[in-house]
Amino acid sequence: MLEIRGLSGGYGATQVLQGVDFTAPPGQITCIMGRNGAGKTTLCRAIMGQIARKAGSITLNGTALHDLPAHEVPRHGIGYVPQGRRLFGPLSVAENLEIGLMTRGKGAATRDRVLDLFPRLRERLDQAARTLSGGEQQMLAVARALCLEPAVLILDEPTEGLQPSMIALIRDRIQALKSTGVATILVEQRVESVLQVADSVAFMVQGRIVETVAAQGLGPRAAQFQTYVGV
Numbered sequence: 001m002l003e004i005r006g007l008s009g010g011y012g013a014t015q016v017l018q019g020v021d022f023t024a025p026p027g028q029i030t031c032i033m034g035r036n037g038a039g040k041t042t043l044c045r046a047i048m049g050q051i052a053r054k055a056g057s058i059t060l061n062g063t064a065l066h067d068l069p070a071h072e073v074p075r076h077g078i079g080y081v082p083q084g085r086r087l088f089g090p091l092s093v094a095e096n097l098e099i100g101l102m103t104r105g106k107g108a109a110t111r112d113r114v115l116d117l118f119p120r121l122r123e124r125l126d127q128a129a130r131t132l133s134g135g136e137q138q139m140l141a142v143a144r145a146l147c148l149e150p151a152v153l154i155l156d157e158p159t160e161g162l163q164p165s166m167i168a169l170i171r172d173r174i175q176a177l178k179s180t181g182v183a184t185i186l187v188e189q190r191v192e193s194v195l196q197v198a199d200s201v202a203f204m205v206q207g208r209i210v211e212t213v214a215a216q217g218l219g220p221r222a223a224q225f226q227t228y229v230g231v
């Protein structure tokens with residue numbers, strides 16, 4: 001279980017996170033929704049040790065992550081797919097996956113399991129990442145994170161800018177991962193996607209999680225969407 005308690009921090013003098021309380025249970029998809037600028041990406045980056053922390057704690061199964069240097073966080077099994085699919089463009093698909101595998105000392109068995117989820121990548125192992133289509137690049141970004149065999153997988157708007165069939169595919173794969181016990185944190189703005197995959201939704205307003213709702217309690221016309229997301 002990933003647990004965040006009273007987390008505050010930001011960029012220099014700009015305090016973005018204002019006492020965030022948040023949990024991501026294993027085997028569940030926890031969506032984070034909120035208006036532009038609410039602090040969703042900052043929260044993801046804070047988990048990854050990339051944001052100056054003023055107060056609060058981040059723990060994974062009781063182990064403190066909040067004092068780790070950023071490069072150590074993935075080694076503790078936290079996979080992160082940031083917005084904008086940052087890959088090593090000149091490197092091949094295989095080399096990008098290798099970077100994920102090496103981070104936690106994983107090998108061929110892990111790589112095979114990941115490629116089974118994304119057969120399209122198996123056909124393109126020698127291709128430079130930057131020459132993949134947008135959807136394929138996103139598959140690679142997710143696949144690389146999965147090469148860590150993560151306990152927690154953080155996906156920041158993974159289907160942004162993709163065509164509907166690719167959105168459906170990525171969504172399907174995210175759902176398939178639940179059975180592996182991974183705790184997925186999904187920043188997602190599309191209500192339709194959230195209603196399809198979420199186990200719970202945490203709504204963020206001005207640097208705080210103001211309400212967390214189990215998915216069964218949400219419908220397309222849920223008041224929270226209008227109030228907190230403006231859709």
Ligand SMILES: Nc1ncnc2c1ncn2[C@@H]1O[C@H](COP(=O)(O)OP(=O)(O)OP(=O)(O)O)[C@@H](O)[C@H]1O
Pocket residue numbers: 011014016034035036037038039040041042043
């Ligand atoms: N590197 C940075 N330096 C200073 N301020 C930043 C930086 N990155 C983000 N911010 C500010 O932090 C606030 C929260 O930004 P963040 O990207 O976390 O919001 P968000 O909820 O993910 O928004 P969006 O839905 O638009 O992606 C914004 O006011 C933003 O301007």
